[in-house]
Amino acid sequence: MARQSSLLYLDGVSVSFDGFRALNGLSLVIAPGEMRAIIGPNGAGKTTMMDVITGKTRPDAGEVYFGGEIDLTARDEADIAELGIGRKFQKPTVFESHTVWDNLELALKGPRGPFSTLFHVVSRAERARIEDLLALIRLSARRDDLAANLSHGQKQWLEIGMLLAQDPKLLLVDEPAAGMTDAETAETADLLKDINRTHSVVVVEHDMTFVRALGVKVTVLHEGAVLAEGSLDHVSADERVVEVYLGR
């Protein structure tokens, strides 16, 4: 796909730490509206790739473009978040002593800052938006509960809801199924599919049951570059992928 028609475009991206190449000529293109799963063994470069996209790490070489035109290597982390790239880290960071509803309300008002938030009256439109988010993240019935009392999986969903409150154009999700029960894992795959109706998503995940449930194109990273790409069945049948995973 040409850079101009892509949502996210990485070409020949390299990152070295003390001479060690964490990314080694990584090229990856995400189409507008797409959901992509990124898999790969430990140390393959998945986290470093997310760090490059969000401006946390600067590449030594290569191109990183958002929306076809915006050079992300020239932007800082705050700029990139403002452009509409939201990142969900592995560990949930919800406000435990606030209710589920208040967490979403705070996220909705985020950029306005705490002082204006204090005196801000929630508009009818904002209430409707919070209701929609609650339904999407499967927490309508838990709206008045403290976030501290949610299960690990529900905290992850709440944090995804808080990111969505900012209406990102691209959502980066790091190992959402880690530590979840089987039922929560299955529900999270459904949740991401729901989100993907209106948002582009890049999800890094180790859990193959989860990746299969997503049913999207998979990119396999190895030693900082793309080893294989295609459906999960296609990449699982690739001998090089099998070798990398089984360490043969």
Ligand SMILES: Nc1ncnc2c1ncn2[C@@H]1O[C@H](COP(=O)(O)OP(=O)(O)OP(=O)(O)O)[C@@H](O)[C@H]1O
């Ligand atoms: N700040 C750093 N300094 C030195 N080496 C680093 C740094 N960050 C990452 N690395 C190294 O770069 C390589 C790629 O790491 P990265 O965390 O991107 O892999 P990953 O695919 O996310 O792995 P995992 O599945 O274990 O999270 C690893 O060998 C790691 O040790």
